[in-house]
Amino acid sequence: xxxxxxxxxxxxxxxxxxxxxxxxxxxxxxxxxxxxxxxxxxxxxxxxxxxxxxxxxxxxxxxxxxxxxxxxxxxxxxxxxxxxxxxxxxxxxxxxxxxxxxxxxxxxxxxxxxxxx
Amino acid sequence: xxxxxxxxxxxxxxxxxxxxxxxxxxxxxxxxxxxxxxxxxxxxxxxxxxxxxxxxxxxxxxxxxxxxxxxxxxxxxxxxxxxxxxxxxxxxxxxxxxxxxxxxxxxxxxxxxxx
Numbered sequence: 001x002x003x004x005x006x007x008x009x010x011x012x013x014x015x016x017x018x019x020x021x022x023x024x025x026x027x028x029x030x031x032x033x034x035x036x037x038x039x040x041x042x043x044x045x046x047x048x049x050x051x052x053x054x055x056x057x058x059x060x061x062x063x064x065x066x067x068x069x070x071x072x073x074x075x076x077x078x079x080x081x082x083x084x085x086x087x088x089x090x091x092x093x094x095x096x097x098x099x100x101x102x103x104x105x106x107x108x109x110x111x112x113x114x115x116x117x
Numbered sequence: 118x119x120x121x122x123x124x125x126x127x128x129x130x131x132x133x134x135x136x137x138x139x140x141x142x143x144x145x146x147x148x149x150x151x152x153x154x155x156x157x158x159x160x161x162x163x164x165x166x167x168x169x170x171x172x173x174x175x176x177x178x179x180x181x182x183x184x185x186x187x188x189x190x191x192x193x194x195x196x197x198x199x200x201x202x203x204x205x206x207x208x209x210x211x212x213x214x215x216x217x218x219x220x221x222x223x224x225x226x227x228x229x230x231x232x
Contacts, residue, residue: 004160033219042121043161043206045219059219091160104210105151106220108160 002026004109006092012115013082021077021112025094032075033095033106034067038088046090049075050098082116089113119144123207123223131231132199138192138226140207145188151220152181152192153206161206165192197230204228 005024013019025032034046045059049069060066064082069075079086089111097103120143130136140150149168153161165174165181167190173182180193194201204227208220 035219035222042224043208043220043222045221048219056219093161104149105163105166107163108153110158110160 004092004094004107006090006109006112008112009110010113010115012117014117015084016081018078018080019082019114021079021090021114023075023077023092023094023109025073025075025092026096026107027073029094029096029107030072031095031098031104031106032069033093034075034077035091035093036061036088037091037111043091046077079114082114084116087114087116119147119209119211119221121207121209121221121223123205123226125226126224127227127229129229129231130197132197134197135193135195136197136228138194138205138207138228140190140192140223142188142190142209142221144211145185146211147185148210150181150183150190151208151210152179152190153208154203155206155225156203164205199230199232202228202230 007022032049036044047054047067048056051072052069064080067077091111093106093108095104095106122141124139147169151166152164155161167174167183178195183190204225206222206225208222210220
């Protein structure tokens, strides 16, 4: 079956512009996660959705970052007034079950490479 | 705060060798530990997931062990092949007792298998 898909695959933007990154999880997966991978850094957890709600937003680096999920499916990560330090690969993952339950293995998408000039 | 460290950061070995990748974590109150592989320009592929109550998991030529009390995990790759070349990531999920959070990742081991 289809895996997690993300769009766009690459995004180049100018400092100060807003960007939207999209994630389509595996059909039927209830949990969805966003991570960021910066050059030379490890993968950093940003936010997690169970259904349409986000019980854990602790990883969002600033109030310029927001995310939503609609219909228990597609999620959008929005970065407002982008800065150069926002340049990174943004990865989305989904799992069949919520964290801590059987079936919580996360499956990752290919990522969106964001470059802020 | 949970911190995950992977050693070595990079490794280059001839084809056919057996090798061990190491992962350590600072908070032993974990729910599970997962090993991933990441190929250039691609997402992560889950290799093995070890629940906190388990000691090891095996899949083909891969074997992962977990010693929760000492905060360590190893990934053993037998009879390495050039196709094993990738970055290997270790990640732990904290035991949150009803709460929920994402995975905490190490920075990875970049593995090159020489033909």
